[in-house]
Amino acid sequence: MPDSRHSVSVAGVVVDDQGRALLIQRRDNGHWEAPGGVLEQDEDIITGLRREVQEETGLDVTPTALTGVYKNMTRGIVALVFRCDAAAGSLRQSDETSAFRWVTADEVAELADEAFAIRVQDALIAPSTVPIRQHDGIHILG
Numbered sequence: 339m340p341d342s343r344h345s346v347s348v349a350g351v352v353v354d355d356q357g358r359a360l361l362i363q364r365r366d367n368g369h370w371e372a373p374g375g376v377l378e379q380d381e382d383i384i385t386g387l388r389r390e391v392q393e394e395t396g397l398d399v400t401p402t403a404l405t406g407v408y409k410n411m412t413r414g415i416v417a418l419v420f421r422c423d424a425a426a427g428s429l430r431q432s433d434e435t436s437a438f439r440w441v442t443a444d445e446v447a448e449l450a451d452e453a454f455a456i457r458v459q460d461a462l463i464a465p466s467t468v469p470i471r472q473h474d475g476i477h478i479l480g
Contacts, residue, residue, distance in 0.1 A: 345415045348383060349374030350391040350399050350422040351461035354440055359458045360429075361449065362394055363437040370439065370449040372419065372458055382479070387420055395438070396430035399423065405461040410453070421461040 349372040352360040361370045373394040377386040384401060391399045399422035408417045429438050441449065446458045 341414070343414065344409075345413070346377045347375055347415055347417045348377060348387040348390055349417060349419045349457060350387055350401065351405065351419060351458050352391065352395070352397060352399055352422045352424050353462065354424075356440075357462065358440040358442055359446060359462055360395065360397075360424075361439045361441055361446065361458070362435045363439070365434055365436045368436075369451065369454070370446075371454045372461075373435070374417070374419075375434075376415075383418060387418075387422075391422065392427065394432055394435045395427070396432075397424045397427040400425045403461075406457055408453070408457060417457070419457045419461060 351372045354360070359372065362373045363370050373391045374387070375390040375394070377383065381389070387401055388399060391397060401420040401422050403421045404418060405421050406419045408419065409415065410417070431437070439449070441458075443459045443462045446455045449455070450458065
């Protein structure tokens with residue numbers, strides 16, 4: 339029987355007042371991506387998003403819209419991507435991040451792999467907001 343387990347990750351596409359997205363360069367492989375990572379088992383979606391972005395960039399963010407849901411079919415990873423505003427903090431490198439770059443939708447296509455570039459491009463053109471909610475299987479939480 340095939341393994342039916344999935345991993346859930348989150349990414350924050352932080353957008354500045356010029357409409358550019360923040361990319362990080364990962365230390366482990368040198369790839370350019372939006373900041374993010376895997377949710378912890380006991381963590382709600384927004385808390386995990388804020389934690390991952392803060393760990394990788396030094397920024398505290400406010401998510402404004404869920405802009406896409408993506409699945410890596412090879413690895414079984416479901417990614418939730420959010421457009422975010424920077425609320426506080428300043429950019430700093432981390433154990434996971436070696437560089438930062440603010441990019442346009444066209445520039446991200448030149449820097450990032452297609453599967454990651456499209457997430458940023460979708461977030462930059464997101465026309466409306468989508469509710470962001472957590473539940474316990476029956477009731478909405480928070």
